[in-house]
Amino acid sequence: MSSASNIELAGLELSGNFPFMNAPGSINGAGEEGFRLEFMDYVRAPGTIAMVGSVTIPYKEGNIAKYGGPVYQHIESTGATYNSMGLPNLGIERYEQILPELAVIAHDHDKKLGVSLAPISDNPGAEWNQMIERVMEKGVDIIELNAGCPNVYNENNEPKTVLSLVPEALGVALEQVQSRFGQHLTSPIFGVKLSPAPVSDFRNPEFNEKIIQKQAEAINYLGLYGYVAYANTFGGQVPIDENNIELPLSVPGGGGGVSGPIVADVMNDQTEVFMSYLNEDIDVVASGGISSGEELNKRLSIDSRVKIGSSVTALWKAPSIGAGATKIAEEYSRIAG
Numbered sequence: 001m002s003s004a005s006n007i008e009l010a011g012l013e014l015s016g017n018f019p020f021m022n023a024p025g026s027i028n029g030a031g032e033e034g035f036r037l038e039f040m041d042y043v044r045a046p047g048t049i050a051m052v053g054s055v056t057i058p059y060k061e062g063n064i065a066k067y068g069g070p071v072y073q074h075i076e077s078t079g080a081t082y083n084s085m086g087l088p089n090l091g092i093e094r095y096e097q098i099l100p101e102l103a104v105i106a107h108d109h110d111k112k113l114g115v116s117l118a119p120i121s122d123n124p125g126a127e128w129n130q131m132i133e134r135v136m137e138k139g140v141d142i143i144e145l146n147a148g149c150p151n152v153y154n155e156n157n158e159p160k161t162v163l164s165l166v167p168e169a170l171g172v173a174l175e176q177v178q179s180r181f182g183q184h185l186t187s188p189i190f191g192v193k194l195s196p197a198p199v200s201d202f203r204n205p206e207f208n209e210k211i212i213q214k215q216a217e218a219i220n221y222l223g224l225y226g227y228v229a230y231a232n233t234f235g236g237q238v239p240i241d242e243n244n245i246e247l248p249l250s251v252p253g254g255g256g257g258v259s260g261p262i263v264a265d266v267m268n269d270q271t272e273v274f275m276s277y278l279n280e281d282i283d284v285v286a287s288g289g290i291s292s293g294e295e296l297n298k299r300l301s302i303d304s305r306v307k308i309g310s311s312v313t314a315l316w317k318a319p320s321i322g323a324g325a326t327k328i329a330e331e332y333s334r335i336a337g
């Protein structure tokens with residue numbers, strides 16, 4: 001049954017009154033059975049969009065297969081999540097086959113279906129275009145272009161450059177997509193997921209505003225992307241516990257992208273800066289440290305263009321993904337009424 005809504009993302013009307021979605025990476029994985037169980041658990045829970053992926057062109061087992069574990073740590077006492085999952089996913093070919101069915105299931109549960117696409121080669125624009133071709137007519141409502149995964153390694157075991165931290169290259173890749181699909185960019189709607197400006201110390205975070213300004217300018221210049229998901233994880237840092245003891249991940253260097261409640265304040269600050277440069281007609285999906293109804297409400301209060309919030313950490317640290325979404329929904333409804 002469809003419920004009335006006043007939530008809209010880039011012109012797409014969303015159902016219900018809980019402005020939240022699962023962030024990419026929360027429903028994914030190299031095994032289809034586990035992926036489907038997570039998807040079903042989440043679609044039954046409160047939320048506006050079911051986001052699957054990030055998907056890559058090849059099937060990817062992820063870093064656990066290559067380097068062993070652990071590739072994920074959540075330190076409850078500091079609120080820091082570290083991950084170096086390395087995009088484990090079924091690959092574009094299998095996604096292409098199952099997306100129509102996932103779309104029907106999402107729609108039956110009053111949710112839109114989103115798919116996040118992650119390029120891993122040195123030609124991200126061409127890779128996005130290849131993947132978009134394959135998911136375009138498959139019932140998907142939202143295509144999110146992931147320009148920010150820090151956990152992909154080259155053949156020398158060095159982390160690859162994060163596209164959204166090189167705004168000129170980001171602009172070139174997005175322009176390639178726009179020149180191929182420009183006429184379609186409102187149906188499905190297109191979003192771009194960016195990385196935040198790097199920080200080295202979350203207790204005393206300093207960041208370079210210039211890079212954020214350049215990211216916004218790249219999006220503004222193109223003008224056709226409906227929303228920006230702001231933002232992905234802070235690039236590779238070795239996990240530390242509350243006593244500063246290192247708990248390295250199994251990947252080269254031992255580090256992973258940082259997210260979770262520890263990044264909430266700096267992400268609030270960066271989102272404000274980002275939005276001060278972003279064109280008025282581009283919406284934002286907030287990401288980074290939203291693990292409570294209160295934090296969700298705070299992020300939405302930054303600006304009316306922040307339409308929904310998203311999280312991985314809040315869903316993964318709960319007993320199940322659906323339970324995590326339900327908890328935030330209950331907290332949010334007590335605050336927002």
Ligand SMILES: Cc1cc2nc3c(=O)[nH]c(=O)nc-3n(C[C@H](O)[C@H](O)[C@H](O)COP(=O)(O)O)c2cc1C
Pocket residue numbers: 023024025026028053054072081082083085087116118146149193231232233259260261263287288289290291310311312313314
């Ligand atoms: C385990 C894990 C896997 C992730 N995988 C992806 C991914 O595949 N694509 C993507 O765009 N972001 C990915 N992210 C980033 C999240 O979508 C999100 O932006 C980030 O974790 C900040 O939110 P949080 O503080 O609620 O975790 C991942 C994060 C985590 C923790």
